Amino acid sequence: MSEGTEQQTDVVFRSDMTVELVRAAAQDGDVVFAARVSTQGEKTLDSAGEDASARDRGLIRYLMRDRHGSPFEHNSFTFYVQAPIFVFREFMRHRIASYNEESGRYREMRPVFYVPARERNLVQVGKPGAYVFEPGSDEQYELVERSVREQCTSAYRAYQEMLQAGVAREVARSVLPLTLYSSMYVTINARSLMNVLSLRTTREGSAYPSFPQREIEMVAEQMEEHFKAAMPITYEAFQDGGRVAP
Numbered sequence: 332m333s334e335g336t337e338q339q340t341d342v343v344f345r346s347d348m349t350v351e352l353v354r355a356a357a358q359d360g361d362v363v364f365a366a367r368v369s370t371q372g373e374k375t376l377d378s379a380g381e382d383a384s385a386r387d388r389g390l391i392r393y394l395m396r397d398r399h400g401s402p403f404e405h406n407s408f409t410f411y412v413q414a415p416i417f418v419f420r421e422f423m424r425h426r427i428a429s430y431n432e433e434s435g436r437y438r439e440m441r442p443v444f445y446v447p448a449r450e451r452n453l454v455q456v457g458k459p460g461a462y463v464f465e466p467g468s469d470e471q472y473e474l475v476e477r478s479v480r481e482q483c484t485s486a487y488r489a490y491q492e493m494l495q496a497g498v499a500r501e502v503a504r505s506v507l508p509l510t511l512y513s514s515m516y517v518t519i520n521a522r523s524l525m526n527v528l529s530l531r532t533t534r535e536g537s538a539y540p541s542f543p544q545r546e547i548e549m550v551a552e553q554m555e556e557h558f559k560a561a562m563p564i565t566y567e568a569f570q571d572g573g574r575v576a577p
Contacts, residue, residue: 342484343441345512346448348546349413350553357406357521359383359564362391365402388564395568400577403522403565408557410517414550415445417509421547425530427523432515435504439494443512444483446476451545464545483510521562525569525576528555538573 360382367378367390383391394402412419423430433440447453453467453475467475486506493503519527531543531551543551559566569576 341442342487343443344446344480344483345443346446346451348418348549348553349411349514350550350557351411352557353409353411353516355406355408355557355561357408357561359387359391359562361406362394362402362521362562362565363387365405366390366394366399383564391564392568392571395565395572395577398575398577400522403525403577404520406521406562408519408521408524408554408561410519410554410557411514412517412550413512413514415510415546416513418544418546418550419513419515420509421544422517422527422550425523425527427526428517428519430515430517433513435507436501439500440490440504440507440511440513442487444479444487444508445510445512445546446479447472479510483508521558521565522577524554524558525574527551528558528569529574529576532574534574536570536573538575 360378360380363383364379364381393399412422414422419432449472452464453471454465455462456465457463486508489506490503493506494500528551529537529539530541531547532555533541533543533548
């Protein structure tokens with residue numbers, strides 16, 4: 332085994348996603364003072380840092396409705412996320428956030444893999460652009476679970492064999508599947524987060540319906556709860572406006 336490598340043999344399977352709010356510099360008042368600088372200039376310094384009041388609700392709703400987006404950028408959320416690598420590849424298509432992911436070049440990857448839960452619909456019905464997902468049969472769920480467990484266990488065994496033979500981590504990782512869990516930090520502002528939520532969640536009342544892959548939606552749903560708690564007036568305006576990012 333190469334120096335500094337500890338063998339991990341207990342393969343773990345999970346069906347959930349981890350989203351933790353590490354830090355938030357975000358409140359509804361951030362939108363208000365950023366917007367009012369256009370008419371009040373330096374006078375806004377007196378209120379910068381204060382949260383929004385009830386009378387500011389109308390301003391926030393106006394900004395959301397008329398899509399004056401830049402005032403929603405003066406804040407920040409940092410999330411710690413654990414999810415399968417295929418979820419991260421979808422998430423990083425949003426080029427409106429900052430990402431740092433753990434590296435299989437520099438650390439031995441943990442044997443933790445994703446397997447769909449029974450609640451995850453398996454069967455795609457319809458053609459591209461006009462399809463829905465429906466539950467699978469017992470036989471289909473059993474096939475998916477058995478296949479995922481067998482292939483991931485085999486792949487991780489091959490990964491360990493290469494590491495033990497002295498093969499570099501960056502080479503050995505090539506056998507690991509996209510179901511492997513990784514971790515990353517995501518830093519994003521409210522405007523960009525609303526864009527993510529509009530595309531990666533399915534909600535009634537959305538002006539532009541979206542049909543995301545369920546696994547990334549599981550991550551987005553948890554991020555949405557943190558957004559709602561930190562900026563309730565902004566979140567309400569987002570909801571009432573059909574979940575259209577400003």
